[in-house]
Amino acid sequence: MNANALKYCSRGFLFFFFLxxxxxxxxxxxxxxxxxxxxxxxRNNLSTPxxxxxxxxLSFNEVxxxxxxxxxxxxxxxxxxxxxxxxxxxxxxxxxxNKNRVAGNLKQALAAFFxxxxxxxxxxxxxxxxxxxxxxxxxxxxxxxxxxxxxxxxQAAQILRKTDDTISLAxxxxxxxxxxxxxxxxxxxxxxxxxxxxxxxxxxxxxxxAYTLGNMGMIFAKQGKDNLALEYIKQxxxxxxEQEDYYAISDYLTYMSDIYLKKNEIPKALEFAKRSLExxxxxxxxxxxxxxxxxxxxxxxxxxxLSASYHHYKNYILYRDSVTNLKTVQQMADLRxxxxxxxxxxxxxxxxxxxRNQQLIAGSTTLATFLIVLxxxxxxxxxxxxxxxxxxxxxxxxxxxxxxxxxLPEETAHELKQNGKVxxxxxxxxxxxxxxxxxxxxxxxxxxxxxxxxxxxxxFSKFDEIIExxxxxxxxxxxxxxxxxxxxxxxxxxxANKMLLAAQEIAAFVKKAQTTELFLHTPYQIRIGIHSxxxxxxxxxxxxxxxxxxxxxxxIASRMESNSEPGRINISENxxxxxxxxxxxxxxGEIEVKNKGMMKMYFVDA
Numbered sequence: 001m002n003a004n005a006l007k008y009c010s011r012g013f014l015f016f017f018f019l020x021x022x023x024x025x026x027x028x029x030x031x032x033x034x035x036x037x038x039x040x041x042x043r044n045n046l047s048t049p050x051x052x053x054x055x056x057x058l059s060f061n062e063v064x065x066x067x068x069x070x071x072x073x074x075x076x077x078x079x080x081x082x083x084x085x086x087x088x089x090x091x092x093x094x095x096x097x098n099k100n101r102v103a104g105n106l107k108q109a110l111a112a113f114f115x116x117x118x119x120x121x122x123x124x125x126x127x128x129x130x131x132x133x134x135x136x137x138x139x140x141x142x143x144x145x146x147x148x149x150x151x152x153x154x155q156a157a158q159i160l161r162k163t164d165d166t167i168s169l170a171x172x173x174x175x176x177x178x179x180x181x182x183x184x185x186x187x188x189x190x191x192x193x194x195x196x197x198x199x200x201x202x203x204x205x206x207x208x209x210a211y212t213l214g215n216m217g218m219i220f221a222k223q224g225k226d227n228l229a230l231e232y233i234k235q236x237x238x239x240x241x242e243q244e245d246y247y248a249i250s251d252y253l254t255y256m257s258d259i260y261l262k263k264n265e266i267p268k269a270l271e272f273a274k275r276s277l278e279x280x281x282x283x284x285x286x287x288x289x290x291x292x293x294x295x296x297x298x299x300x301x302x303x304x305x306l307s308a309s310y311h312h313y314k315n316y317i318l319y320r321d322s323v324t325n326l327k328t329v330q331q332m333a334d335l336r337x338x339x340x341x342x343x344x345x346x347x348x349x350x351x352x353x354x355x356r357n358q359q360l361i362a363g364s365t366t367l368a369t370f371l372i373v374l375x376x377x378x379x380x381x382x383x384x385x386x387x388x389x390x391x392x393x394x395x396x397x398x399x400x401x402x403x404x405x406x407x408l409p410e411e412t413a414h415e416l417k418q419n420g421k422v423x424x425x426x427x428x429x430x431x432x433x434x435x436x437x438x439x440x441x442x443x444x445x446x447x448x449x450x451x452x453x454x455x456x457x458x459x460f461s462k463f464d465e466i467i468e469x470x471x472x473x474x475x476x477x478x479x480x481x482x483x484x485x486x487x488x489x490x491x492x493x494x495x496a497n498k499m500l501l502a503a504q505e506i507a508a509f510v511k512k513a514q515t516t517e518l519f520l521h522t523p524y525q526i527r528i529g530i531h532s533x534x535x536x537x538x539x540x541x542x543x544x545x546x547x548x549x550x551x552x553x554x555x556i557a558s559r560m561e562s563n564s565e566p567g568r569i570n571i572s573e574n575x576x577x578x579x580x581x582x583x584x585x586x587x588x589g590e591i592e593v594k595n596k597g598m599m600k601m602y603f604v605d606a
Contacts, residue, residue: 037061052079052088059095070099080119090119090128097135110139127168130160134172141179149179150188167424170199170208177215186219193219206550210239214252226259243548244478250280250288254295261299270299290319424538430487431499431532431575432554434561435463435506437524440480456480459510459524466505470498475549481561485549488537496532496578500604503528503569511567529560531572559593563601573600 037058040046046054059072076092079085097112113136120129137152153176160169177192193216200208217232233252240249253276260269277292279285293316300309437443437459444452460477467474467484475483484502487495507528514523533553539546556572564570576585585602593599 048079048083052076052083052085055079056088056091056095059092059099066099066103070096073099086119086123087125087128090116090123090125090132092116093119094128094132094135097132097139101135101139106139106143110136113139126159127163127165130156130163130165130172131168133159134168134175137172137175137179141175146179146183150176150183153179166199166203167205167208170196170203170205173199174208174212174215181215181219184222186223189219190216206239207243207245210236210243210245211248213239214248217252218255221255221259226263229259230256244476245546246279246283247285247288250276250283250285250292253279254288254291257295257299261302266299266303270296270303273299286319290316293319424536425489426534426536427488427491428534429491429495429532430485430535430549430553431496431530431578432485432535432549432557433483433499433503433528433530434558435482435526435528436561437480437526438566440524443524455524459513462509463506466502466509469505470502472498472502473547475547485535485537488535488549496530496575497582499530499575500569500571500579500583503530504604504606507567507569525566527561527564527566528569529557529562529564529571530569530575531557531560532575532578556593556596556599559596559599560601563591563593565603569604571602571604573602576600576602579604 037054041054041058055072055076059069059076062069062072073092073096077089077096080089080092093112093116097109097116100106100109100112113132117129117132117136120126120132133152134156137149137156140146140149140152153172156172157169157176160172163169173192173196177189177196180186180189180192193212197209197212197216200206200212213232214236217229217236219229220226220232221229233256237249237252240252253272257269257272257276260266260272273292273295277289277296280288280292293312297309297312297316300306300312443455447455460482463482463484464474470486472484472486473488475485477483486492486499486502492498507526510524510526514525531553533551533556535549535551535553537547537549539548560570560572570588571579571585579585584605586605588601588603590598591601
């Protein structure tokens with residue numbers, strides 16, 4: 001892993017937020033980059049500093065061949081040792097630790113991270129040293145060695161406090177708090193969570209602050225402080241609603257149901273469990289649909305409503321995770337094969353005992369042949385099972401890869417698969433676009449659900465084609481609102497121009513669609529708003545990944561849309577300064593914007 005994970009544990013699931021780590025480049029892992037760099041590597045005509053950086057990039061970006069990535073890391077380590085370059089020596093061991101952890105070789109990973117820390121100390125690089133120690137703590141946590149995990153989390157926090165890397169420090173503290181919580185050391189856990197919450201608030205990272213409040217609420221619940229637990233969890237839910245983190249909200253609602261169940265307030269417990277199920281169903285969170293149905297089944301059973309309890313229990317079974325435990329199946333197959341061989345062996349031994357005086361040599365030969373045949377049969381059956389299992393795994397892998405690329409940028413998806421987490425990245429200048437349809441609520445009330453979804457899909461599918469044409473990044477849709485960004489995941493200098501061209505095509509398409517016979521019942525008029533500025537982009541969640549962006553730029557872009565007019569494109573002063581040489585615009589003057597004061601706005605002329 002290239003950075004510490006911000007972990008919020010709630011009854012078996014984790015949320016991750018990934019930080020930009022100074023050890024690596026600001027770009028995500030990319031196999032295409034590794035393939036390109038391999039040509040340079042084969043020419044072998046670089047200076048030593050250039051080769052050090054090349055090997056680091058090769059090891060980092062090599063995604064498909066873990067063994068080759070480790071080879072590059074070992075070569076980087078050897079070269080850095082010969083040059084006594086401790087910074088690159090630390091980076092080499094860090095890469096080696098990451099790759100071994102991905103492969104499940106925890107002991108090798110641990111040894112590599114220790115050596116990375118030692119080299120970082122010699123290089124006098126405190127952030128790299130802190131991250132190496134935090135990685136050591138992560139491995140100990142996975143291994144179940146809580147004492148060591150706690151110790152190394154505290155060491156990492158102590159070092160990171162001396163740096164300006166606020167979010168890395170907050171993440172390490174939150175991980176430490178979660179480790180203390182697992183061991184019922186609630187006082188120590190609360191101390192870490194409180195400090196982490198202050199740091200996340202200072203860094204203006206709302207999701208981190210929300211997860212911190214949620215963790216504290218769960219501790220209060222375990223301590224029997226139900227009112228305090230409810231207060232903290234409600235605060236967390238309110239913040240997560242602004243971030244649209246529906247999985248966490250749904251799970252928190254289930255946890256609140258548990259608290260009221262403890263207080264024997266069954267109606268209140270039912271209310272929160274039902275809200276959890278409604279939210280999970282609305283956003284198709286299948287894992288949480290299962291959990292919410294199980295909780296409702298339990299509550300209805302306690303209420304004596306056995307029919308309702310049975311209904312929700314059936315739904316719980318329906319949505320329960322049905323992924324086959326292939327490892328268990330294979331172990332059972334091995335046991336069956338061994339049992340059959342053992343049975344045949346017993347039969348042969350008895351036969352041999354009866355005839356050993358007459359046919360000692362012939363019996364021995366027959367026994368050996370028979371065992372070989374049985375072994376061959378067993379091996380053949382095992383081979384067929386493994387082959388069939390691998391085909392299943394490969395099909396599921398291809399399916400998951402396809403689904404992942406549908407919701408994440410390609411580079412982000414590769415990084416997520418390789419490391420299990422994604423580094424959040426700051427982009428100094430991007431353009432963000434929001435759209436919505438005028439009077440959408442009125443149309444929604446007068447149309448059947450099928451017709452409404454059909455019409456929205458018609459428009460949004462075309463919007464997807466347009467932003468793909470200009471290499472923009474779709475962020476998300478919420479109801480009738482569509483959000484996309486230009487200038488990420490790779491920074492570009494012409495992001496505002498591309499966004500304006502796409503916006504004009506979107507506006508033209510919607511205007512033309514008003515006369516389309518198929519959708520005369522929904523002649524939508526669209527409002528479009530654009531603002532340019534800095535954002536932070538990253539991935540939230542492990543159950544339902546979401547690539548999202550945060551920052552004041554997003555809020556202002558939304559205000560540009562709400563202050564626009566039907567059929568018009570409304571842009572901010574920042575965007576106007578970037579596109580004024582290429583587009584003709586009409587100055588609207590300064591307009592009052594909620595929570596922002598007076599802001600200059602422009603309409604982009606057709």
